[in-house]
Amino acid sequence: MAEPTKTKYRVGGMDCAACASKIETAVTRIPGVSEAGASFTAGTLTVLHDNVPFTTIQQAIKPLGYALARDGAPAPLDGHDHDHEHDHDHGHEPAGPDEHFALGDGPWWRTPKALLALGAGIAMLAAWLTGLVVPTMSHEAFLLALLVGLIPVSRRAIAGARAGTPFSIETLMTIAAVGAVFIGATEEAAMVVLLFLVGELLEGVAASRARASIKSLADLVPKTAFLVTGETTTEVPAASLALNATIMVRPGDRIPADGIITTGQGAVDQAPVTGESLPASKGPGDTVFAGTINTDAVLTIRVTATASDNTIARIVQLVEEAQESKAPTARFIDRFSRWYTPGVLVAGALVATVPPVLLGQSWDEWIYKGLAILLIGCPCALVISTPAAIAAALSAGARRGLLLKGGAVLESLRTITTVALDKTGTLTEGRPLVTDIHAVARPVAKVLSLAAALETGSSHPLALAILARAKTDKVAIPPAAAARALPGKGLAGTVGGEAVALFSPAAAAEQTTIAPDLQTVIDGFTDAGKTVSIVLVGGEIAGLIAMRDEPRADAKAGIDALKAINIDVIMLTGDNVRTARAIGAELGLEVRAGLLPEDKQATVRALQAEGKIVAKVGDGINDAPALAAADIGIAMGGGTDVALETADAAILHGRVADIAAMIGLSNATMANIGQNIAVSLGLKAVFLVTTIMGITGLWPAILADTGATVLVTLNAMRLLAWRPR
Structure with missing residues (x-):
């Protein structure tokens, strides 16, 4: 049996989580489709299928009001397609500027949603003017104004019901508007539909802004x-x-x-x-x-x-993949909304019928209130509360070099209690630097000059460190003659007619006597985790050069920032104990050294067995097992592809302080989601009470829902401006 094909598409007009859910339901009903995942934040649809033609998927979502294009092609914002496109055409015929707009590229006022809202607004104004001039025609004028907006909405409701989504926002809107006409509230019904269309337009604008924040990254690269x-x-x-x-x-x-x-x-x-x-x-x-x-x-x-495969392309790809995966809170709200919307219909029906039947109340009054309940219960604000915040946070993080592979990772970061850090390339620069030059028989500059002369042309990390220091100090590097490597000892050659050698302390001790005070200096360097090379001229010690892979400039501040939010920090390294402890003492953290890859993984599991939530940070292949075992694996951005693929998140620019920033982004996001849920449910509760009491009616109800959706979206968009403290 052939393996299913996984295809990614761009979707036009998908501006909220409810849109994504409708598309997923419709596409999964197509024979040959085994799985479909839509992301309104990324504007994408990913389908796992058995060679289902493009046009079949396109026709499944077109009646719902959405357009489809293959990934990499422009995605139109309306539901029209090209009649001349065929299944064998593996491209997507670009549309003219007046027909289609590439996703996020077209001005919002020329989108189909904007044109429909404008048409409904003009019809509403015309109806109001007609009522002023010819009062007897007021009802008919508002009925026509209502139909301008309601017909497209009701068509989408019917298409959604046929495609497996009977309890959609369009269904609630259609029932409420038609019911309002039957009880004589035609003007309010027209206003409700107009407000609904304006709300949809605002959702689309907000979604486009979120996508534009990522698209602007891609636009950084010149053409x-x-x-x-x-x-x-x-x-x-x-x-x-x-x-x-x-x-x-x-x-x-x-x-x-x-x-x-x-x-x-x-x-x-x-x-x-x-x-x-x-x-x-x-x-x-x-x-x-x-x-x-x-x-x-x-x-x-x-x-x-x-x-x-460049840095920008990898960022965009990681963020889009992350936006396509749902966070735990979003998945819960999706499940909740499947029961919530039918529950709203039942509640509206009970409010409309129970008081008249059991208490003899007015049918018109309670049917009106029941219809208002349907509008109050629209789940848009609630459903969008989490994915909008997650999408904005992922975008904000990406713009600052913090890549997170999905909402689940973003939610989980705030629960971290322990951060385990690799040393080389994570806490340190990943390359040795000359830290000390100790003059003995020659000046400091001469000691460096002689060492650089012998190292010229070598690509050894210690050689590169010496040459880099000579370049920084602007030391002249004379030519060396007969330079050669002496295995187990170092280098030797002739510089300026003198025999010069660059040896390890042990090799130098075989050539000459090291004075006790000089040995004390060497031992001090060694205890600090530094590699010592001795420059010999004519068999006599000219000076010492000490080198070490130094901590990153922000390592201490980054560790202090983690401790400030009550997170334990530990170093796990395969380096020798002496060097690791020296770095650990300088940075003020616990050290476990001399670890093989399996030892790092075992240490992570042991910490988890103690009840700790562990984030492992590393950049090498030897970190991959521990990154996979940790609750959250974080790769330093300059690391290997293996580390980046294994990890749940990546710090693109290698700043230790960005670990605390990433946790801060998680806290900010979850606080934002909490605010969004409180606003969406709080406004519904208030208007539910005021509607039952007869204080508010149909148009305030839809205004409350539209207002809540806009407030929630705008609040989520605040995260686009997030910056680490």
Whole structure:
């Protein structure tokens, strides 16, 4: 039996969670479809199917008022399609600007929802003017105004019922409006439908804003690049750049691809991607990201990622995938709403019939109140309360380099009690740096110069550290003759006619005597977790160079931020005990060192057995088992693909402080969701009481529901502006 095909589509006109639910229900009823998942926040539909044609899926959702396009093609905002499109056409014929608008691209006032709301508004104004001029025609005028908006709504209600969603918002609206006409409240029915259409329009605008926040990330990458081929520079589409291609970036231009600088040195403004306030100094060998801005020098760059796999593309893909997965709270509300809406219909029917039948009350009065109950009970605000907040939070996090793979991860982060951190590349820079130069028989600059002369041309991490320090200190590097590696000892050669060697302390001790006071200095460096190299000139000690993989600049502040919110922090590392303890003492955290990958995983499980909720943070292949075992695995963004794939979240820019920021985003999001649920249910409760008491009627009821939906959406959109403290 053939494996099912998984296809992703773009959907136009899907602006709320109820829309997504209707689409899922309709598509899963198609023969050959085994699973369908719609995300209104991402504007996507993912279908698992047995070669079901595109047009079959398209025709299933078109009567509901939604349009469909294959992923990567423009998604129209209305429900029209092209008659000339056939199943064998694997593209999607682009629509003209007056027919379709790519998802999120078209101005909101030209969308079908906006045009329908405008038409209903004009009809309502015309009916009111008619009533003023010809009072006897008022009822008929408002009935026509009602039909302008109600006919499209009722058609969607009927289509939804046929597609498996009988208890939709459109159903409640149709029943309430038709019932209002029968009891003589035609003017109110027309106003209710108009307010409903305006509410739908506002939902669409808000949803487009949420999608635009992610789309703007993709727009950071320029469309063209200057490709260098030999002596020729040609402007080409950025999407066509191949791996290892060489590109030239002028001052002031955005960098079109991830890559490594080969020539040129200058400042690169990384704020669009990393949020850093100051430009970073970049030179040959340094990594640059697509979408960042080259500020002041011509750079040539070797491309290290294609357009579909660069930093920006990976962010967009991770966030869209995250938005497509539902958070636990959202799943609960979805299940609740399936029972809630039929319950509202029953409640409305009871309010309309019980008082007249049992208490002899007026039928018109209580039918009116029952219809108002239907409108009050519309679940839009409640259903949208969680996914809107989750989508906004995921977008806000992504813009600041915090990638979370779904709402469940975002919800769970606030429950973390322990953070277990890898050392190398997570707490530290991941490469050694020269920390100390101790002069003995030669000045500090000379000791560094001689060591750099021997290391020139080497790619060993310690060699790169010495050469980088020589470059930073602007020390002259003389040529070395007959430089050679001595296994188990170090390097030796001739510099300026003198025999020079760069040895380990043990190897140096075989060549000369190390004085006790100098041995004390060496022991101090070693106890601090530093690697010591001794420079010998003519067999005599000229000086010492100490190197260590230093903590990240923000490591201490990041750990302190976690402790400030009562989270325990522990280091799990495969490094030697002495080095790990030295770093741990400097940063003020518990250390467990000398661990193999399975030991890290076992430690995480042991912490969980103690009842702790554990987040594991790492960047290497050896962290993957522990990342998978932890309650939440967090990959540092510069890490391996294995770590990024295994983890639940990623800190793109490697800032330790971003761990606490990620937890802060979780807390802010859950607080926002709580506010949204309180607003949506609170307003319903208030208007339920006032309707039963006869204080409010039909149009205040729908205004309350529309108002609650707009308030909830606007409150969720506040998270787009979230910033870590």
